[in-house]
Amino acid sequence: MSGKKIAPYGSWKSPISSDLIVAGSIGLSQLVVDGNAVYWTEGRPSENGRNALVKWTPDNSFEELSAAGFNVRSRVHEYGGGAYAVYDDVIYFTNFVDQRLYIQYPHSEPEPLTTSEPLRFTDGTVDPQRGRLFCIREDHTDPNSEAKNSLVSVNLDSHNESGSVLASGYSFYASPRLSPNGRQLAWLSWNHPNMPWDGTELWVADLDETGTSLSNLTKVAGGPNESIFQPEWSPTGDLYFVSDRTDWWNFYCWCNGKIQAVHMKDAEFGRPQWIFGMSTYSFERPDSIICTFTQNGLWHLARLNTETGRLTRLDTPYTAISDLHVSNGYAYFIGGSATRPNAIVQLNLKTNETQVLRQSTDLTVDTAYLSVPEAIEFPTENDLTAHAIYYPPQNRDFAAPEGERPPLLVISHGGPTSATQTTLNLGTQYWTSRGFAVLDVNYGGSTGYGRSYRQRLNGQWGIVDVQDCINGAKYLVTQGLADGDRLAIRGGSAGGYTTLCALTFHDTFSAGASFFGVSDVEALAKETHKFESRYLDSMIGPYPEAKQLYEERSPIHFTDQINCPLILFQGLEDKVVPPNQAEKMFEALKAKGIPVAYVAFPNEQHGFRSAENIKRALDGELYFYGKIFDFELADAVKPVEIENL
Numbered sequence: 001m002s003g004k005k006i007a008p009y010g011s012w013k014s015p016i017s018s019d020l021i022v023a024g025s026i027g028l029s030q031l032v033v034d035g036n037a038v039y040w041t042e043g044r045p046s047e048n049g050r051n052a053l054v055k056w057t058p059d060n061s062f063e064e065l066s067a068a069g070f071n072v073r074s075r076v077h078e079y080g081g082g083a084y085a086v087y088d089d090v091i092y093f094t095n096f097v098d099q100r101l102y103i104q105y106p107h108s109e110p111e112p113l114t115t116s117e118p119l120r121f122t123d124g125t126v127d128p129q130r131g132r133l134f135c136i137r138e139d140h141t142d143p144n145s146e147a148k149n150s151l152v153s154v155n156l157d158s159h160n161e162s163g164s165v166l167a168s169g170y171s172f173y174a175s176p177r178l179s180p181n182g183r184q185l186a187w188l189s190w191n192h193p194n195m196p197w198d199g200t201e202l203w204v205a206d207l208d209e210t211g212t213s214l215s216n217l218t219k220v221a222g223g224p225n226e227s228i229f230q231p232e233w234s235p236t237g238d239l240y241f242v243s244d245r246t247d248w249w250n251f252y253c254w255c256n257g258k259i260q261a262v263h264m265k266d267a268e269f270g271r272p273q274w275i276f277g278m279s280t281y282s283f284e285r286p287d288s289i290i291c292t293f294t295q296n297g298l299w300h301l302a303r304l305n306t307e308t309g310r311l312t313r314l315d316t317p318y319t320a321i322s323d324l325h326v327s328n329g330y331a332y333f334i335g336g337s338a339t340r341p342n343a344i345v346q347l348n349l350k351t352n353e354t355q356v357l358r359q360s361t362d363l364t365v366d367t368a369y370l371s372v373p374e375a376i377e378f379p380t381e382n383d384l385t386a387h388a389i390y391y392p393p394q395n396r397d398f399a400a401p402e403g404e405r406p407p408l409l410v411i412s413h414g415g416p417t418s419a420t421q422t423t424l425n426l427g428t429q430y431w432t433s434r435g436f437a438v439l440d441v442n443y444g445g446s447t448g449y450g451r452s453y454r455q456r457l458n459g460q461w462g463i464v465d466v467q468d469c470i471n472g473a474k475y476l477v478t479q480g481l482a483d484g485d486r487l488a489i490r491g492g493s494a495g496g497y498t499t500l501c502a503l504t505f506h507d508t509f510s511a512g513a514s515f516f517g518v519s520d521v522e523a524l525a526k527e528t529h530k531f532e533s534r535y536l537d538s539m540i541g542p543y544p545e546a547k548q549l550y551e552e553r554s555p556i557h558f559t560d561q562i563n564c565p566l567i568l569f570q571g572l573e574d575k576v577v578p579p580n581q582a583e584k585m586f587e588a589l590k591a592k593g594i595p596v597a598y599v600a601f602p603n604e605q606h607g608f609r610s611a612e613n614i615k616r617a618l619d620g621e622l623y624f625y626g627k628i629f630d631f632e633l634a635d636a637v638k639p640v641e642i643e644n645l
Helices: 017-021 426-434 451-457 465-476 492-503 519-529 535-539 549-554 556-560 580-592 611-629
Strands: 027-034 037-044 050-057 061-064 083-087 089-096 099-102 118-125 132-139 146-156 165-169 172-178 185-192 201-207 216-223 228-233 239-243 252-256 257-265 281-285 287-296 298-305 311-313 320-327 329-338 342-348 354-361 373-381 384-391 408-412 437-442 485-492 511-515 566-571 596-601
Touching: 017 118, 017 426, 017 611, 027 083, 027 320, 027 329, 027 342, 037 083, 037 342, 050 320, 050 354, 083 118, 089 118, 099 485, 132 408, 146 172, 146 342, 165 216, 172 228, 172 320, 185 228, 185 257, 201 228, 201 239, 216 239, 216 252, 257 342, 281 320, 287 320, 298 320, 320 408, 329 535, 342 511, 354 511, 384 426, 384 465, 408 465, 408 492, 426 437, 426 492, 426 611, 437 465, 451 465, 465 485, 485 492, 492 511, 492 556, 511 611, 519 549, 556 580, 566 580, 566 611, 596 611
Parallel strands: 408 437, 408 485, 485 511, 511 566, 566 596
Antiparallel strands: 027 037, 037 050, 050 061, 083 089, 089 099, 118 132, 132 146, 146 165, 172 185, 185 201, 201 216, 228 239, 239 252, 252 257, 281 287, 287 298, 298 311, 320 329, 329 342, 342 354, 373 384, 384 437
């Protein structure tokens, strides 16, 4: 404690300001390796969120490949991913504005491959032998019916293609992968009401000489109760994949017409397929896979011997790893940790030395201001346990008065079928460096803990997630790590729904913040896009048969029950969660005399992208908690108008 200033929790002065958070950061995604060259996209807030394609070569040179006006981003399933492929230095990509496929030769301008019809393309694999691109197409030509998804073959010598349909009839397709000899194609498909983490099927078929038709279609694995992830051919032509058939996403091989388990472990080698082009493993040699897996909220890198099934950990400083690819003795991935921002990383597989090729931010913060998280497990309903990432307050310059416990901010992540990560998040450190404890909850329904844990949310959205957030908060209070009178919960979108349910149907929390939170799940079921149009079938019930249940689970119908101070942040152009949902909440609390604030952003949609608005929301939330929990802020921030205070 020597030399530290004594000040109440929440009032500590921190160098991690909202200005620092919104300055100079980029999003890194869609990593692809072609020979010795590494490609990725950079989401740039300074360019209105444009995804620019960047190339790195071993001489440590960087080249931006995206021509002015081009944005490498697909809208298939709305979430996109897999927006480009590279073969022999030629790039095939989807442009966000028109969703057309383009071809771009080295040092040349992009040329369109596909028509200007309302078609969307993603997840391509190049067949150089036939001059084709096998990819997923989403057809929006009929505005009066649901979009049609199919597996197609695009002629790379054309400039007005719509693609030849190879497979159709299923609701969704993903992951077309060409065998090393070019004779077979593997892919995934699934039907409504399943999401890809519920049940998918793995198919293989023979390709004809033109690459425009398939024969001898064979279903290898999968079904409505088995989720298959990332089919991948070995260099010798065996088909590997990840399946959760035994509860955990583990490795299997389709060898000589039979499925064989490669490695069994109570860990996840797969991820929920919200986007295309995800990769958790890559072949180093025919008998060796470099892979990443998660246990207890942390990701690890390992080498898997495909002949013996032996898994050997590879030590790295990274606890969040994605987009893994291997080429010529090196592994490449996007990695981060609690004290390291996301970065494109190169790992020498012989020496285990790492090199950072590109960081998501050049900003540096003294690690003495950074809270190092801890994965915790705590008791919850029905004699079960749930998981979370706990961040204690941390600031090298301050300590709290003796006997004071910190306010706790519980975070309910979005999705809800996803999970929180441990990558350095300055938005989280903004709170901990000011004296808040933070609990980032991986409630039942989150991924990373097996299929049965993921299925806890089946029929229980708005119940299990809320109970786990509440029980996580109570656990920290009993451990002496949080002040039971100063508990707050926050979340955005689906996490905002959990937040609003917790504040409406329970009285554990003393304050809350909802960012474009879902308050009417019936409206969501009616209006959302194809990919998620049946998502709530499993989490609540089929609609409209379960209409009464949808009404009972919608906080918007029970605003009379909310007695907790609440701040709402809302984009006025949000089509997913219309502003009237937040406005109705605001008016109800205002009429009841409960402290409430509503901050609307005229030009924002579902999620805030403007640096100015991100700053305003962060500082406004801090100001709100300062007033509700009665602590002085170390720095002046722009006030928000709080009714009834």
